[in-house]
Amino acid sequence: MNQTIQKVAVLGSGVMGSRIACHFANIGVQVLLLDIVPRELNDKEKAKGLTLEDKAVRNRIVNDALQSTLKSNPSPIYDKAFVSRITTGNFDDDLDKIKDVDWTIEVVVERLDIKQQVFEKVEKHRKPGTFISSNTSGIPIHLMTEGRSEDFKKFFCGTHFFNPPRYLELLEIIPTKHTDPQVIDFLMKYSDVNLGKTTVLAKDTPAFIANRVGIFGIMDLFNSVQELGLSVEDVDKLTGPVIGRPKSATFRTADVVGLDTLIHVANGLYENVKQDERNTTFKLPEFLNKMQENNWLGSKSGQGFYKKVKDKDGKSEILSLDLDTLEYTSQSKTKFPVLDQTKGIDKVVDRFKVLAGAKDKAGEFYRKSFAGLFAYVSNRIPEISDELFRIDEAMRAGFGWQHGPFEIWDAIGVEKGLQFAKDEGHEVAGWVREMLDAGFKSFYEVKDGIQHYYSIPDKKMVEVPGVRELIILDHIRESKTVWKNEDCSVIDLGDGILNVEFHSKMNSLGGGVLAGINKGIELAEKEYRGVVIANQGQNFTVGANLGMIFMMAVEQEYDELNFAVKHFQDTMMRIRYSSVPVVVAPHNMTLGGGCEATLHADAVQASAESYIGLVEFGVGVIPGGGGSKELTKRAGDRYVKDDIELNAYRENLIKIAQAKVSTSAVEAFNLGYLVEGRDGITMNKRRLIADAKEKCIALAETGYSKPIKEKNVKVLGKQALGAFIVGAHQMMEGGYASEYEKKMVESLGNVMSGGPLSEATEVSEQYLLDLEREAFVKLCANKKTMERIQHMLQTGKPLRN
Incomplete structure (x- = not known):
């Protein structure tokens, strides 16, 4: 089906409707958002002398709903400027405009009679061959098509977005017996790639x-x-x-x-x-x-x-x-003793067997709850789904579970799960025993890096649909790892591209990870074409290993600390100046050193939900892994003729001083962490590494050459430093900074102005790195920085002192 989605109509502006409209605006689609006309004036309208015929009144419900949604936290929209992509209106005056849209999504109140009335009106204006769907969580989909035309039925289905639609990944797509299979195929793929959804084909069941x-x-x-x-x-x-x-x-x-x-x-x-x-x-x-x-x-x-x-x-x-x-x-x-036993087990999937085997009350709880869950999902096939993997996908994407029911059952053991159910008096579906008797010991298995699931009708393992389009590190790590240590693995992605994966605690960047980055680049320079730095942990990385820094500072091992910071800087510069392209693929929290890796990449392929920032001020230091240097360099690169040159430097200094973190990849472009025309965004996080690999291949195939080290980074000397010091004082006087934070801003300002230079000068990157490192180590020797680091390690929260 050769279709494009350029315009969407959302009918109903309530909590779900407005948020669905915002998410389509996030991806660049023009949205028509409609709702009912008010039946009476409110007090404000009466005071203004308005009537029910005034447009402001007629569109009040939809406009108020949209504005309320835009004020919600977390925000449903990547950038407030994207609101301009949404046009509001009402059903009485504007419904005819749906003739120009490619997809109409109904999100009105959950009453079948009202939905049917809306669809009757929609059919008078809808262009044949355009998609139409109902976002409902409970009304049978097939009942909505009664009395509708054949074309309507052919292009109609249920689309159940989970709230909030920007953040929850699940979209259940529910066809009726009349829906054209090509329509479902298109919406499944479009919603996956463009909207970033885990699209799950569901049956029309409650x-x-x-x-x-x-x-x-x-x-x-x-x-x-x-x-x-x-x-x-x-x-x-x-x-x-x-x-x-x-x-x-x-x-x-x-x-x-x-x-x-x-x-x-x-x-x-x-x-x-x-x-x-x-x-x-x-x-x-x-x-x-x-x-x-x-x-x-x-x-x-x-x-x-x-x-x-x-x-x-x-x-x-x-x-x-x-x-x-x-x-x-x-x-x-x-206190539950078994929870202490699992603290050292980093992978959640490895905890289930321990938890379910515990002899305390917690173990009893887990056995009882897993027994009920396992029996229940086994009996829902084929009622709600013909394939077991769809149930797991729905629970991961809709409820935020890391592992679905059948994956948990596999982790505990299928036989053991059957025993749990029997002990609790639950009857498991017969197909589970048939699967075991046929010699299949699990619901899933990985063959040659591709995940397969047990197909009940086929009575054999079948490839999970669409999995070949993804790169799932858990499925290839064992067979494709070419080098590893405790904190990092270098994995062959094929086509000449290596992947450097972090798997340290919270993906923090310590010596093991730095060794992995350097080794990955070294191997690629000898035998491969490029490197992707990516992982599939909960977050890309929370930054440098604070515990290591704290211990060195406590022991006053400042030479060792200086060496460690220089090693970090050298690794970031290795990312920039390798002879093969290096693509960084951040997702979720990408803080401190993770942001610095992103700043030094040849290109970035970021998940749409990437929260990128230099947050070192929160622990009493400045960015020491090249972040201060890089934002100084980018300020110089940004200078536009007739602008006040100092402004760009001041902006970047404030970003660091305020520990500004992007709320999305889009905002990371606005903040200057990502670069227009070079870096990209992947809507569906599951596709991120595959997209980053393609970007790396493209760089390699278009004549990549090793960059030349820059020696002409412009700094402004005493002129800038004086302004930075005055600004720091004003921040303190205004109550925006403590006395110690003023000192930190002055330390950062000294780096970004180029240190003891009397006038604007061009310096090398290494010159700035040396200043940055010196400032970082000096701050680590201060008691107040130590207090900040210790507080962060103990509580996970920043200290203002």
Whole structure:
């Protein structure tokens, strides 16, 4: 199907509609956002003498909704300037404009009769052959097509975006029996590549895939938590990051989403899946009924499973709900020995067997919850999906699980999972035993670097669709690693490209990672064509190894510290001046030294969700791995005739002093961390390394030559330094900086002005690196910097001193 999406209409501007509109604007699509006309004037409109015929009134609902969305945090849009891509209007005056759009997405209230009325009007204006979909989380998709034309039915399907659509990766696409398969193929691929979604093909069953399984898991836990004698905070401790789930875990997530939403979906499932063997699990427990009666609906009502209060001294405390008494109490400090055992197990997937095997109450909890989950998902095939991998994809992308149910089952062992289910009285679907009896010991396996899953109809392992378009390091690391140490691996991606992968704690940049970067470039210069620096951890990197710096400073080993900083600088310069192209592919947090690696690359291919910045001021130092030098150089490169030359340097100094981190890859371009025309953005993080590899190949094939070291970096000398010192003083006087932060700004200003130079001068990069390193080491000798580093190591939060 040869189609393009240049214009989209979003019908309904509520919480989901406005955010879907913003995300299409993020990718450069023109959006028409429509909603109903108000039935009466509000007080402000009456005061202005407006009437119901005035455009400002007629578009008030849609405009207010969009503005409310734009104020939300985190932002649904990459750049406020992108709002200009959204045109607002109303159903009465502007619905005819959908004749010019390529895709119409309905996001009105969840009532079938209203949706059908909207579609009847849409069909009068929609251009045949254009896509039409309903964003619904519960209404059967096939019922919406009643009375519609053949062309409408052919191009219609359900599209269930998860909220917020910018950040949650899942998009369930639900065809009807009338939907043209080519339409589904197009939307699956377009939404994957362009919108950055994990697109999961779902069946037209209640709650589709992710909510069916996810709400079951929550309700199963709600119905068993009191039996196990666990508190709300106990459960959240057991169901959070330790098993690869979000920090908000279970009860806190329910508060954030809203208990009314959870209750609505659970009640819908209880009523609509009577044939489900676990139907009663969706029945609300008594404590949830009481919370609904009390309007304790979570964050939106000020209290739910948690409640924030202040004591008589004004100190805040977060209380938790006792599910037996329905009273709020101080949180307990329950210790689970097995959690201590897993602290040294970095990979989440390796923890499941340990957790489920524990002899304490936590182990009992995990065995019980996994038993129910495993049996449940096995019995949902083929009801909600014909393929097991789609259930795993939906749970990862929609609920933020690092591992889906069948992946967890594999990690524990299929036989062991069957025993858990039997012990709890659950019946697992027969196909699982048939799979084992046929000699298949797991749901997944990797052959020649390609992931396969067990296909129930075929009774054999089948390649996961689309996986050949991706590079998944976990699948090739074992067979394609050409060099490794404890913190870093150099992996052959094929086609002459090596990948340098960090796998240190939090991907911090210590000696092992630096050794890996240097080794990867060395190997590539001898036998390969280029290097990609990328990993698939939770974050690209949180920056340099602070613990190592702290220990050297505590021991006053300043020569060793100077040497370590120089080694870091030399590694960054090796990235820049290698004889093969080096492409850095950041994602999520790319802080400190990670930003410096990005700044020195030949090119960058960034995930759309890349949070890039030089954050060293937070720990009392300046960027010491070439970051201060590079922003000085880029300020000189940016100078435009007739501009005040000092402005560019001051801007970059402030970025460092404020530890400015981009909120997206788009903002990283605006901040000057990424370079227009050279660097690129990948919307779907799963495609990032494959895209970076292609960029590296392109550089190699278009005549890449080793850059010449720069010796003409312009600095402004005393003129700039004086301005920087005055600025630092003003920041302190205005309350924006402490006295010590003033000293740090002056130290940075000395580097960025070129040190003891009386006038504007051209210097080498090495000259600036030496100044930068000297300033870094001197700051590390200061007690206040030591306090900042120690506080960050202990709490993970910056200290202002």
